[in-house]
Amino acid sequence: MSIIDRSAPTPWIASIFLQTYSIFLQVQSALQKRRARQRVLASLCVLSDRELVDIGATRAEIDHVVSRQSIQGPCRSTPRHFGDALVILLLANLFSLIYVDRTEAQCSAQDVLRRQLVVKVDPPAPRSEIPISSAADVSVWKTIRIGTFTDTSSLRRAMSAIGCGVGNSADEILARPAFTLSRKNADVELVTVSVAELGFQGEASLRAIYLRAQELGFALAPPEIAPQLRLQYLDQPIGEFLIIGMEPIATWAGEAVVLTVANGGAGLILIGQDGREDAHISAVSRFVFVRPDTSVAPEAEAMLR
Numbered sequence: 001m002s003i004i005d006r007s008a009p010t011p012w013i014a015s016i017f018l019q020t021y022s023i024f025l026q027v028q029s030a031l032q033k034r035r036a037r038q039r040v041l042a043s044l045c046v047l048s049d050r051e052l053v054d055i056g057a058t059r060a061e062i063d064h065v066v067s068r069q070s071i072q073g074p075c076r077s078t079p080r081h082f083g084d085a086l087v088i089l090l091l092a093n094l095f096s097l098i099y100v101d102r103t104e105a106q107c108s109a110q111d112v113l114r115r116q117l118v119v120k121v122d123p124p125a126p127r128s129e130i131p132i133s134s135a136a137d138v139s140v141w142k143t144i145r146i147g148t149f150t151d152t153s154s155l156r157r158a159m160s161a162i163g164c165g166v167g168n169s170a171d172e173i174l175a176r177p178a179f180t181l182s183r184k185n186a187d188v189e190l191v192t193v194s195v196a197e198l199g200f201q202g203e204a205s206l207r208a209i210y211l212r213a214q215e216l217g218f219a220l221a222p223p224e225i226a227p228q229l230r231l232q233y234l235d236q237p238i239g240e241f242l243i244i245g246m247e248p249i250a251t252w253a254g255e256a257v258v259l260t261v262a263n264g265g266a267g268l269i270l271i272g273q274d275g276r277e278d279a280h281i282s283a284v285s286r287f288v289f290v291r292p293d294t295s296v297a298p299e300a301e302a303m304l305r
Contacts, residue, residue, distance in 0.1 A: 129196035129283070135217030140189045140291060144232045146224050147182035155181070155227055162268070164230055169257050169272030178249045179223045188225065189291035191218065192242060196283040206248075206258075207277040209287065213245060218289035221246045226259035229288065230270045236263040245289040248275030261288070 132138060149155040152174050159166060166174070173179055195204055198212045210220065226244045236242075241262040248256035256275035263269070273279075 129194055131199040132193065132197050132216065135191070135289075135292060138191045138193060141192045141288075142190050142229075142233065143187050144190065144225070144228055145185060145187055146222065146228050147185040148228070149181055152179065152181065158231055159227060159270070162231070162234070165267055165269040167269070167271035169251055169255070170226075170259055170270045172251050173223075173249045173257050173259060173272060174227065176249050176251070178247075181224050182222065188221075190221070190225070190229070190288050191291060192286050192288055193218075194284060194286045195281055198287075200283055203280045203282050205277065206275065206279045206281060209281060210245065213287070213289055217292050218245070219292050221288060221290045223247070223249060223259070225288070225290070226261060227270060230261050230268060233261060234268065236261070236268060238263050238265045241285070243273060243281070243285055243287050245287045 149158070156166075156174065193213075195209060198204075198209060198216070200208070200212070204212075213220075221244050223246055226246065229242075229244070241260055241264075244259045244261065246258055248258050250256055251272075256277075257272040258275040260271050260273045261269075262271060
């Protein structure tokens with residue numbers, strides 16, 4: 001008579017246990033990612049209509065994106081089917097989440113930008129907002145080089161190579177005739193100032209901001225500054241959105257747009273922002289202008305006229 005050691009699990013039981021445990025760990029990790037994605041997607045509500053349009057979404061679509069229904073399997077009460085139901089439920093969730101992750105891995109630029117923009121609610125620590133009296137009082141923030149690309153196609157490839165996201169309207173602006181590249185290399189000194197530092201409280205129109213900047217001695221930036229800054233500002237802190245003080249460029253539909261260099265938390269991005277003269281900008285927003293004594297000052301000053 002053979003003696004069966006019932007204390008040791010049979011190989012197939014051990015195998016099922018290991019597979020189930022592995023699936024559980026994967027599902028747990030995937031669920032954490034899903035919850036994180038849902039929290040981030042919920043932050044879409046804080047975006048302006050302009051930013052939502054730039055990432056290819058509308059405010060009416062936010063609930064659909066955030067309210068993703070969970071998978072629920074049939075309820076079984078008997079102990080015999082409980083283990084099977086658990087395994088099936090785990091597998092169903094796992095396959096669903098794997099599908100979501102694979103879809104995200106192949107997502108469009110709009111999906112990438114959606115994740116990048118939503119972290120805007122956590123900006124860097126604010127600087128002093130004491131109004132300045134002259135451009136001479138502001139130190140050079142960064143010096144970048146322009147004229148390093150012969151055409152916009154090579155410029156786009158350079159941004160794509162570093163994984164830089166480009167919004168819909170920003171991408172359109174790069175293709176417009178008004179977007180030009182410098183024919184020669186030049187170093188440009190840039191400064192950053194907030195709307196409050198320009199002397200405004202609450203908010204101000206884009207036209208008023210530009211006029212005040214001109215009075216203080218700042219110059220508008222050539223359009224090339226925006227993508228060049230995106231390429232040369234790889235250590236931008238999370239949550240920082242810098243509006244480029246540039247002459248607005250019209251889209252094919254005639255909408256005036258200025259470019260913004262940002263890091264929303266999921267990568268480096270270049271997006272478009274409302275460039276109408278009467279567009280209202282918050283006092284905490286920061287602009288990038290050109291120092292008037294740089295090599296491109298004449299070109300930039302001509303934009304102010």
